[in-house]
Amino acid sequence: MENIFNKRIDELEDYFLSINEKKFKASQIYDWLYKKRVYDFSKMTNLKKELILKLENDFSNELITIVKKQSDKDTAKYLFKLEDDNFVESVLMYHNYGISVCVSSQVGCNMGCKFCESGRLKKVRDLQTYEMVEQILLIEEDIKQRISSVVIMGIGEPFDNYDNVMNFIKIINHDKGIAIGARHITVSTCGIIPKIKQLMNEPLQINLAISLHAPDNELRSKLMKINKVYNIEQLIATLKEYIQKTNRRVTIEYVTLKGVNDSHSHALKLAKLLKGMNAYVNLIPYNETNNIGFKKSDKQTILEFYDILKKHNINVTIRREFGSKIDAACGQLRSKEVDA
Numbered sequence: 001m002e003n004i005f006n007k008r009i010d011e012l013e014d015y016f017l018s019i020n021e022k023k024f025k026a027s028q029i030y031d032w033l034y035k036k037r038v039y040d041f042s043k044m045t046n047l048k049k050e051l052i053l054k055l056e057n058d059f060s061n062e063l064i065t066i067v068k069k070q071s072d073k074d075t076a077k078y079l080f081k082l083e084d085d086n087f088v089e090s091v092l093m094y095h096n097y098g099i100s101v102c103v104s105s106q107v108g109c110n111m112g113c114k115f116c117e118s119g120r121l122k123k124v125r126d127l128q129t130y131e132m133v134e135q136i137l138l139i140e141e142d143i144k145q146r147i148s149s150v151v152i153m154g155i156g157e158p159f160d161n162y163d164n165v166m167n168f169i170k171i172i173n174h175d176k177g178i179a180i181g182a183r184h185i186t187v188s189t190c191g192i193i194p195k196i197k198q199l200m201n202e203p204l205q206i207n208l209a210i211s212l213h214a215p216d217n218e219l220r221s222k223l224m225k226i227n228k229v230y231n232i233e234q235l236i237a238t239l240k241e242y243i244q245k246t247n248r249r250v251t252i253e254y255v256t257l258k259g260v261n262d263s264h265s266h267a268l269k270l271a272k273l274l275k276g277m278n279a280y281v282n283l284i285p286y287n288e289t290n291n292i293g294f295k296k297s298d299k300q301t302i303l304e305f306y307d308i309l310k311k312h313n314i315n316v317t318i319r320r321e322f323g324s325k326i327d328a329a330c331g332q333l334r335s336k337e338v339d340a
């Protein structure tokens, strides 16, 4: 039975038309689910009894469950158990401009980036749309506050689960759904070029972030398997096309790894690569884990890297460190659960 949180509003409208009901019923259902947060069809008091029975017959409203939460003052990490006993994580972050949540899109990940805890555990399956929607609903219910921005950068490669991720975005973005503005939604990819091209043609004003992490093919191929399929030149050309077509800036994610990708010459190469592009670089201090050998760059090294980019007119920020004390690096909580 399909989960009701899988359904975009236009799909629900089609469903109601197919059972000879009025299309506006879809808006009523969305109002109960996403505004009133009532998930039980029998409590939707403006629906007829027969329709409630039909909905109960056609859709499930099962929720994934929060099995663990670790928090410190500005971060909370949630471990969710799925219906088939798999686990995924989300990370909640409090900023001065609002609350963001980083959601997972797959159970594990096949992209095998060397520095990534999620990639250490192979992909088991894609998440369905409802499993992403419910990460948001359950966190909002837990903190009794609305989330202002969503980043799809947790466990998994979102573009390896493109259709479900797009449905998820459409549901959380819809003003009758969770109503998170498109400009507050970011999808992050390791660089699957055909899907970046597909995204260019979506009528969605969301943000695109690219996990680059190295300024040349030799190093990037060592760190990220995907670079052997789509290399840096192809990726940068596609991003330029994306920027031209959408008129939107792209974010370049760059995790600084001590002695690996954080030298002055790496910074210079990166500046050259991004010259003239409407992009901004997000330097991310690495979250060290016990299972992977990489080390975090020194503060001074990161500052020098930042200065070089600035000097070459590249927009750059250093990401505030979140949750290293609570295993907030992508995949760390889940990998503890799976290893246990």
Ligand code: SF4
Residues within 6 Å of the ligand: 109, 110, 111, 112, 113, 116, 117, 118, 119, 120, 154, 155, 156, 157, 190, 211, 330
């Ligand atoms: S960094 Fe992202 S794409 Fe790479 S292995 Fe980790 S989750 Fe997958």
